[in-house]
Amino acid sequence: MANPRHRVGTKGPAIGRYERGVAKPTIEVAGKLAKILGISLDYLVGNSDQELDDNTLKRILEVQRLPEDIKEKVYYFIDISIKDYKTRQAYS
Known part of the structure:
Protein backbone atom coordinates (compact mmCIF):
# COMPACT_ATOMS: atom_id res chain seq x y z
CA MET A 1 0.00 0.00 0.00
CA ALA A 2 1.32 3.43 -0.88
CA ASN A 3 2.26 5.82 1.88
CA PRO A 4 -0.91 7.74 2.93
CA ARG A 5 1.01 11.02 2.75
CA HIS A 6 1.63 10.43 -0.96
CA ARG A 7 -1.92 9.22 -1.63
CA VAL A 8 -3.40 12.28 0.08
CA GLY A 9 -0.93 14.70 -1.48
CA THR A 10 0.36 16.24 1.74
CA LYS A 11 3.90 17.49 2.25
CA GLY A 12 6.19 16.92 5.20
CA PRO A 13 4.92 15.52 8.49
CA ALA A 14 1.33 16.72 8.02
CA ILE A 15 -0.23 13.31 8.76
CA GLY A 16 1.59 13.22 12.11
CA ARG A 17 0.29 16.69 12.96
CA TYR A 18 -3.25 15.54 12.13
CA GLU A 19 -2.82 12.44 14.32
CA ARG A 20 -1.52 14.49 17.25
CA GLY A 21 -4.31 17.06 16.89
CA VAL A 22 -1.80 19.88 16.28
CA ALA A 23 -3.30 20.67 12.86
CA LYS A 24 -6.58 19.96 11.12
CA PRO A 25 -6.78 18.79 7.51
CA THR A 26 -8.82 20.65 4.93
CA ILE A 27 -12.15 19.09 4.02
CA GLU A 28 -10.59 17.83 0.78
CA VAL A 29 -7.72 16.12 2.62
CA ALA A 30 -10.10 14.71 5.25
CA GLY A 31 -12.26 13.29 2.47
CA LYS A 32 -9.24 11.66 0.85
CA LEU A 33 -8.13 10.22 4.21
CA ALA A 34 -11.58 8.77 4.85
CA LYS A 35 -11.59 7.17 1.41
CA ILE A 36 -8.11 5.70 1.88
CA LEU A 37 -9.10 4.31 5.28
CA GLY A 38 -12.40 2.98 3.93
CA ILE A 39 -14.49 4.85 6.50
CA SER A 40 -17.05 7.62 6.39
CA LEU A 41 -16.05 11.23 6.83
CA ASP A 42 -18.51 11.47 9.75
CA TYR A 43 -16.73 8.60 11.50
CA LEU A 44 -13.31 10.13 10.79
CA VAL A 45 -14.22 13.47 12.37
CA GLY A 46 -16.05 11.90 15.32
CA ASN A 47 -19.61 12.80 14.34
CA SER A 48 -20.59 9.14 14.35
CA ASP A 49 -19.54 6.15 16.40
CA GLN A 50 -20.89 3.86 13.70
CA GLU A 51 -18.28 2.75 11.24
CA LEU A 52 -19.60 1.30 8.00
CA ASP A 53 -17.20 -0.65 5.87
Whole structure:
Protein backbone atom coordinates (compact mmCIF):
# COMPACT_ATOMS: atom_id res chain seq x y z
CA MET A 1 0.00 0.00 0.00
CA ALA A 2 1.32 3.43 -0.88
CA ASN A 3 2.26 5.82 1.88
CA PRO A 4 -0.91 7.74 2.93
CA ARG A 5 1.01 11.02 2.75
CA HIS A 6 1.63 10.43 -0.96
CA ARG A 7 -1.92 9.22 -1.63
CA VAL A 8 -3.40 12.28 0.08
CA GLY A 9 -0.93 14.70 -1.48
CA THR A 10 0.36 16.24 1.74
CA LYS A 11 3.90 17.49 2.25
CA GLY A 12 6.19 16.92 5.20
CA PRO A 13 4.92 15.52 8.49
CA ALA A 14 1.33 16.72 8.02
CA ILE A 15 -0.23 13.31 8.76
CA GLY A 16 1.59 13.22 12.11
CA ARG A 17 0.29 16.69 12.96
CA TYR A 18 -3.25 15.54 12.13
CA GLU A 19 -2.82 12.44 14.32
CA ARG A 20 -1.52 14.49 17.25
CA GLY A 21 -4.31 17.06 16.89
CA VAL A 22 -1.80 19.88 16.28
CA ALA A 23 -3.30 20.67 12.86
CA LYS A 24 -6.58 19.96 11.12
CA PRO A 25 -6.78 18.79 7.51
CA THR A 26 -8.82 20.65 4.93
CA ILE A 27 -12.15 19.09 4.02
CA GLU A 28 -10.59 17.83 0.78
CA VAL A 29 -7.72 16.12 2.62
CA ALA A 30 -10.10 14.71 5.25
CA GLY A 31 -12.26 13.29 2.47
CA LYS A 32 -9.24 11.66 0.85
CA LEU A 33 -8.13 10.22 4.21
CA ALA A 34 -11.58 8.77 4.85
CA LYS A 35 -11.59 7.17 1.41
CA ILE A 36 -8.11 5.70 1.88
CA LEU A 37 -9.10 4.31 5.28
CA GLY A 38 -12.40 2.98 3.93
CA ILE A 39 -14.49 4.85 6.50
CA SER A 40 -17.05 7.62 6.39
CA LEU A 41 -16.05 11.23 6.83
CA ASP A 42 -18.51 11.47 9.75
CA TYR A 43 -16.73 8.60 11.50
CA LEU A 44 -13.31 10.13 10.79
CA VAL A 45 -14.22 13.47 12.37
CA GLY A 46 -16.05 11.90 15.32
CA ASN A 47 -19.61 12.80 14.34
CA SER A 48 -20.59 9.14 14.35
CA ASP A 49 -19.54 6.15 16.40
CA GLN A 50 -20.89 3.86 13.70
CA GLU A 51 -18.28 2.75 11.24
CA LEU A 52 -19.60 1.30 8.00
CA ASP A 53 -17.20 -0.65 5.87
CA ASP A 54 -17.21 -0.01 2.13
CA ASN A 55 -19.19 -3.18 1.30
CA THR A 56 -21.95 -2.36 3.78
CA LEU A 57 -22.14 1.24 2.64
CA LYS A 58 -22.36 0.21 -1.03
CA ARG A 59 -25.20 -2.17 -0.22
CA ILE A 60 -27.08 0.47 1.75
CA LEU A 61 -26.77 2.91 -1.14
CA GLU A 62 -28.04 0.27 -3.57
CA VAL A 63 -31.05 -0.44 -1.36
CA GLN A 64 -31.86 3.28 -1.20
CA ARG A 65 -32.16 3.32 -5.01
CA LEU A 66 -34.68 0.48 -5.11
CA PRO A 67 -38.42 1.01 -5.58
CA GLU A 68 -40.36 1.16 -2.29
CA ASP A 69 -42.00 -2.26 -2.70
CA ILE A 70 -38.64 -3.96 -3.21
CA LYS A 71 -37.10 -2.02 -0.30
CA GLU A 72 -39.84 -3.33 1.98
CA LYS A 73 -38.98 -6.91 0.95
CA VAL A 74 -35.29 -6.30 1.62
CA TYR A 75 -36.07 -4.76 5.03
CA TYR A 76 -38.33 -7.70 5.87
CA PHE A 77 -35.57 -10.19 5.06
CA ILE A 78 -33.03 -8.18 7.08
CA ASP A 79 -35.40 -7.99 10.07
CA ILE A 80 -36.08 -11.75 9.94
CA SER A 81 -32.35 -12.50 9.68
CA ILE A 82 -31.53 -10.27 12.66
CA LYS A 83 -34.30 -11.81 14.79
CA ASP A 84 -33.11 -15.31 13.85
CA TYR A 85 -29.52 -14.44 14.78
CA LYS A 86 -30.53 -12.91 18.13
CA THR A 87 -32.71 -15.92 18.93
CA ARG A 88 -29.86 -18.30 18.19
CA GLN A 89 -27.52 -16.21 20.36
CA ALA A 90 -30.02 -16.25 23.24
CA TYR A 91 -30.19 -20.04 23.19
CA SER A 92 -26.46 -20.64 22.74
